[in-house]
Amino acid sequence: MPRSGVPTRVAVFTALREVLTDRPWRKVTLEAVAKQAGVSRQTIYNDFGSRAGLAEAYAFELADAFCDLVANDIEENADDPAAALEAALRTFLYATSADPLIRRVQDGDAHEDLMRLVTTDSGPLLAHIAARLTTSVAQTWPGVDPATNRALARTIARLGISYIALPPESEDDVALELAALLAPALEDTVARSRRRRDGG
Structure with a gap:
């Protein structure tokens, strides 16, 4: 399970919903979600491991x-x-x-x-x-x-x-x-x- 704090977790999940609204899952990248959430790709990778x-x-x-x-x-x-x-x-x-x-x-x-x-x-x-x-x-x-x-x-x-x-x-x-x-x-x-x- 992710280790991120609650604010980061909420921001990442909100960003994922927004990115998914605009593109199919096959085109969703950790970079896109990170940019939308205002966090680093490494933060998402460290906490979730992968898409x-x-x-x-x-x-x-x-x-x-x-x-x-x-x-x-x-x-x-x-x-x-x-x-x-x-x-x-x-x-x-x-x-x-x-x-x-x-x-x-x-x-x-x-x-x-x-x-x-x-x-x-x-x-x-x-x-x-x-x-x-x-x-x-x-x-x-x-x-x-x-x-x-x-x-x-x-x-x-x-x-x-x-x-x-x-x-x-x-x-x-x-x-x-x-x-x-x-x-x-x-x-x-x-x-x-x-x-x-x-x-x-």
């Missing part, structure tokens, strides 16, 4: 940003687990498409460095997202069954990553459809935790 390392660090940063949004979705719909799940899936599936790095992947303009992040090398990212989602659910609904929570979190993380690599092929409301499939498990474990809490 692939920079992309990976950015992917984790982006995942955390969207997991924060998802946590808010869940908290705001604490009284309605199905609505919480739908809102979270909608954020995860659709809001991500506004990011230029993800657009490059979805438009088919992705070097193998990027494609590996959401396919063969996605394990660490999936685990990170799943852990964040597990924590969000446990904080909103204390007492939920840990096994069910982890299974749902892993499923949502995998679905989210898969739809980044291959966007929905139709105009159907994917978030609504997925929520309808997954909500019963979440509603059941939340209801059981509430009964235990209330002594029922």
Whole structure:
């Protein structure tokens, strides 16, 4: 993981987004990002190692940003687990498409460095997202069954990553459809935790 301080990290990731807006990933260089960020190429090289390392660090940063949004979705719909799940899936599936790095992947303009992040090398990212989602659910609904929570979190993380690599092929409301499939498990474990809490 990068060793740069927070201000440098923010500047580099902001610069990467700006550079990606103007050029495809195959033409993105560490020099271009460094110039845009106002730092030396050596600074980026020391902290991220390569373009692939920079992309990976950015992917984790982006995942955390969207997991924060998802946590808010869940908290705001604490009284309605199905609505919480739908809102979270909608954020995860659709809001991500506004990011230029993800657009490059979805438009088919992705070097193998990027494609590996959401396919063969996605394990660490999936685990990170799943852990964040597990924590969000446990904080909103204390007492939920840990096994069910982890299974749902892993499923949502995998679905989210898969739809980044291959966007929905139709105009159907994917978030609504997925929520309808997954909500019963979440509603059941939340209801059981509430009964235990209330002594029922």
